[in-house]
Amino acid sequence: MKPFEYVRATDVASGAAAVATVSQAKFLAGGTNLVDLMKEEIERPVRVVDITQLPLRQIQRTRSGLSVGALATNTETANHPLIRENYPLLTQAIVAGASGQLRNMATNGGNLMQRTRCNYFYDLATPCNKREAGSGCGAREGLNRIHAIMGWSESCVATYPGDMANALVALDANVRVRTTDGRERLIPAAEFHRLPGDAPQRDNTLDHGELILAIELPVGASEFARNSHYLKVRDRASYAFAMVSVAAALQLDGDTIKQARIVLGSVAHKPWRSTEAEAALVGKRISDDTFRQAAQAALKDARPLAHNTYKVELGQRSIVRALQRAARLA
Template identity: 80%
Template sequence: MQPFEYVRATDPAAGVAAAAALAGSRYLAGGTNLVDLMKEEVERPPRVVDITRLPLRQVQRTRGGLSLGALLTNTETANHPLVRENYPLLSQAIVAGASGQLRNMATNGGNLLQRTRCNYFYDLATPCNKRQPGSGCAARDGRNRIHAVLGWSEACVATYPGDMANALYALDAAVRVRTPAGAERLIPVTELHRLPGDTPQRDTTLEPGELILGIELPVAAAAFARHAHYLKVRDRASYAFAMVSVAAALELDGQRIRQARVVLGSVAHKPWRSAVAEAALVGQSVGEAAFRQAGQLALQDARPLAHNGYKVELGRRAVERALMRAARLA
């Protein structure tokens, strides 16, 4: 691990100022991703700003819905009665991630900002445009079983590995951010993460020094509370990243679908919300036919690599299965 300057933030303004003052600075919360990256020297921040003592652990009802603090742990979030009652999809997704020990440490803000998954990203002996822009992408012609089938570019085929964000995309959440100028802005969570394009080193749309303060869940998303399911398909039953995951949510009027959400994880550089699949479900009767079509549509633009073609059919079936379980038909 490279030497770095350690700064403990006393309030959000001081934390943002410290991070913005030195390019490449990183915030430290639970550290479950950052510390690993620093140990491997994939990340070499000149300054680490410790925000663990900031007052960002609230769970509050708001006129718009529910506000979750950025420093609330994943465990606290998943187990909170207001989340379990109104947004059970979020609880399911969080519990599907990592292990109990990691969920006890990982924070909501840090979870959203975890780096994309690729073995070559962690291997300093191989080229990686995300780690060293312009060096190339070893995964394109390498072992790419875990890599993207949607939205990838010639510069990067890595996937976003998180679970919580997939549910937040389905729930139309927003992320509240403090800027170095002292203002606050609200970012729809679907606009937080980026596709790789020509700049895969940038995982999110956050500007340098910006600090996530909290996550805002809209009251309207509680309409999905009765019919939602998070499905995670992985190599082993626990403590493993997904090969494919699906956050599925339905609002039903009897047996007819009023609105739907379909978000796939581990298939792209960011959670992949399928607007075309959602639109096709509206007005349909719940059942295998409608859900199978949604799966086909969700993966219609897939471009598999040499070793991950299985993700296309797996993704289609996972969408169908997740929707069946959301509708309580399986």
């Protein structure tokens, strides 16, 4: 780990300024990802700004729904009665991630900021455009079993590894951010992370120095509470990142689907919402045939790599299973 300056933020404005004024500064919250990356010398900040004392932990009702503080831990969020009652999909997604010990430390803002688990990103001896722009993508022609099948570019085939963000996209959440000039802006969860394009070193749409304040859950998303399910398929039952995950949510009128949300995880550089699958569901009666048609629509444009063709069928089967459980057919 390289030496760095440590600063403890006492208020939001000074904490944000301490990062914004230094190009290689980073915010520190739970540290469950950043500290690991610093140990591996993948991240080399010259200044680390500790924001853990800032008043950003509240989870409370608002006129438009529910506001979840950026510094509330994953455990606090998943177990909060308002989340469990109105947004159970979010609880399921958080509990599917990491271990209990990590969830006790990890914050919501930090969860959104976590970086890929691509082996080439973590191996300093191999080329990686995310780690060093212009060096190449080792995974493109290398061992790419865990990599993207949707939205990848010649510059990067890494996937976003998180679970919470997939549920937030399905729930039409917004991320409330403090900008570098002291204003606030809302970023739709679906637009927070980005595809790699020719700049894979950028994981998200935040500008340097912008600080996540809260996650805003709309009241309308609670319509999915009765019929939603988060499915995570992985190599082992716990403490493993997904090969494929699915956030599925339905609003039903009897056995007819009024609204649907399908978001795939670990198939792209960002949570992958399939509007094609949703369109294939809306207006249809719940059935295995309907779910299979939606699953085929979701992955019809998949572009698997040499070692991850299995993700196409796995993704389709996972969508069907998640929808069955959301509709309470399984």
